Amino acid sequence: MKNRRLLALAAAGVALAVTLTGCGGGSGAGNGDEKITLRFAWWGSDELNAIKDEQIKLFEKAHPNITVEGEPSEYNGYYDKLATQVAGGGAPDALQITYDALPLYVSKNAIADISADVDQDTFQAGSLDAGIIDGKLYALPTGVGSRGIIVNPAVFEAAGVAIPDDTSWTWDDYIEIAKEISDKSGDGVYGSSAISNDQSLMAFARQNGEDLYTADGKFGVSEATAQKFFEFSKDLQDSGGSPDASTAAEDASASLEQSLMGQGKIGMTFAPLNFIGIYAGASGQELKILNVPGDSAGKVGLVIQPTVQYAVYSKSKHPKEAAMLIDFLLNSEEAGPLNKLTLGIPADPTVLEAITPDLTDSEKEQVAFIDRLSQAGGTPQNPIALPTSQLGPIITKLLDDVTFGKTTPADAAKELISQVDTALAAS
Numbered sequence: 001m002k003n004r005r006l007l008a009l010a011a012a013g014v015a016l017a018v019t020l021t022g023c024g025g026g027s028g029a030g031n032g033d034e035k036i037t038l039r040f041a042w043w044g045s046d047e048l049n050a051i052k053d054e055q056i057k058l059f060e061k062a063h064p065n066i067t068v069e070g071e072p073s074e075y076n077g078y079y080d081k082l083a084t085q086v087a088g089g090g091a092p093d094a095l096q097i098t099y100d101a102l103p104l105y106v107s108k109n110a111i112a113d114i115s116a117d118v119d120q121d122t123f124q125a126g127s128l129d130a131g132i133i134d135g136k137l138y139a140l141p142t143g144v145g146s147r148g149i150i151v152n153p154a155v156f157e158a159a160g161v162a163i164p165d166d167t168s169w170t171w172d173d174y175i176e177i178a179k180e181i182s183d184k185s186g187d188g189v190y191g192s193s194a195i196s197n198d199q200s201l202m203a204f205a206r207q208n209g210e211d212l213y214t215a216d217g218k219f220g221v222s223e224a225t226a227q228k229f230f231e232f233s234k235d236l237q238d239s240g241g242s243p244d245a246s247t248a249a250e251d252a253s254a255s256l257e258q259s260l261m262g263q264g265k266i267g268m269t270f271a272p273l274n275f276i277g278i279y280a281g282a283s284g285q286e287l288k289i290l291n292v293p294g295d296s297a298g299k300v301g302l303v304i305q306p307t308v309q310y311a312v313y314s315k316s317k318h319p320k321e322a323a324m325l326i327d328f329l330l331n332s333e334e335a336g337p338l339n340k341l342t343l344g345i346p347a348d349p350t351v352l353e354a355i356t357p358d359l360t361d362s363e364k365e366q367v368a369f370i371d372r373l374s375q376a377g378g379t380p381q382n383p384i385a386l387p388t389s390q391l392g393p394i395i396t397k398l399l400d401d402v403t404f405g406k407t408t409p410a411d412a413a414k415e416l417i418s419q420v421d422t423a424l425a426a427s
Helices: 046-062 078-088 102-107 153-159 173-186 198-207 225-240 246-253 275-283 320-331 349-358 361-376 388-403 409-426
Strands: 036-043 065-074 094-097 139-141 146-152 190-192 264-273 288-290 309-312
Touching: 036 046, 036 078, 036 246, 036 320, 046 065, 065 173, 065 190, 065 320, 102 146, 102 173, 139 146, 139 320, 146 198, 146 275, 153 264, 173 225, 173 264, 198 225, 198 388, 225 388, 225 409, 246 388, 264 275, 288 361, 309 320, 388 409
Parallel strands: 036 065, 036 094, 190 264
Antiparallel strands: 094 309, 139 309, 146 264, 146 288
16 A cells, blocks of 8 residues: 555445346356466555455366466556556456546457446446446446545544534534644644545535536536635645645655554544555554535535456457456355455445454444445446546645645636646547
8 A cells, every 4th residue: 555645446326235246257158178367467465465366266276277367566557557568469368447447448448348248137226337338348346435534533532522423514613623633632643634635526526516527528626616625625734633734745655554544643534445444453443434524415425436346358368257257256155255345345245244244343334334325325426537547646736736835725726627627638
């Protein structure tokens, strides 16, 4: 987990009770005498690599004629390497991909349509939306997740501050609470980390009746909403509720374990739900998840998302077997439960049921929060027009300029729209 600015994951409206049983290992493909070798590429931690190694062994045992060559890597550089492989016609047969990058690779004809290789009738309506483009299925979600406000109750208690009612709080309340924690805590402890990414902007936009993108692929955030977003981040920092600009920049580049939240020095942070286990393990403290401020106004800012996705390379010599592999890793009785919550809340309810008895309190928090979001509803997010890898750095740089006093929130809002429009025109 190198840099949280590179770990933004984003969105499709998906219900918790997703039935993702799929083909469960296929119906005959790869069961013959032909010797087949599949390459499978992913990024992840040492823990994820070990899980995939075990899953691959189970798949090879079930299909003795197939050998799977794993190609693990870190997130940094993954897409640079994939782009080079696609350009040269030599990408892996099966690969990991984020929902926001999928449309780009589909437009390059680099991803195979697996509609005929997966039994879609077993999937609940809407569960495959993030992997469907123009009516064709291109990817399976590894699991579902979202973002939320991860809270450290120990920091609140030490400061003598009550944990807020997240059914009614506002973004102004958030700043006040963060400031109070910082004021009443020792040096180096803050009420909140900086809130500074595309997912937090998405929440602001959706709560204002907008979205990151319009249905026809244009930038959907108004100048007024963007200015509110930049003003909030600056006000949070100016109040002392979040670290100063230099400290915030250092914190953003630290690993999750070494971050201020991982060290138990932050009361609240806006982050992916699956970070809670890492933060809890590093800090040695039990954490909670709250809904984002502002949702009480009636417009739901968060969406339930596929954590990441698995897809098949369009030029694979064995696309059916590759589709069978990714389905097996996620949904088979043997391999599916090994993921636990490392790839999000299992989308197959039978897999979730199998692992539930062994979930930690922090992991149960994730499951309960996703269930809560499912019940809250909210409009599905419009399709992503610009990968997070492009939008994220634009927002980060402008927020840095705002928090370091190099520009105003109003000017940053204008510049954000200009830069995103330029990037969309070039994509």
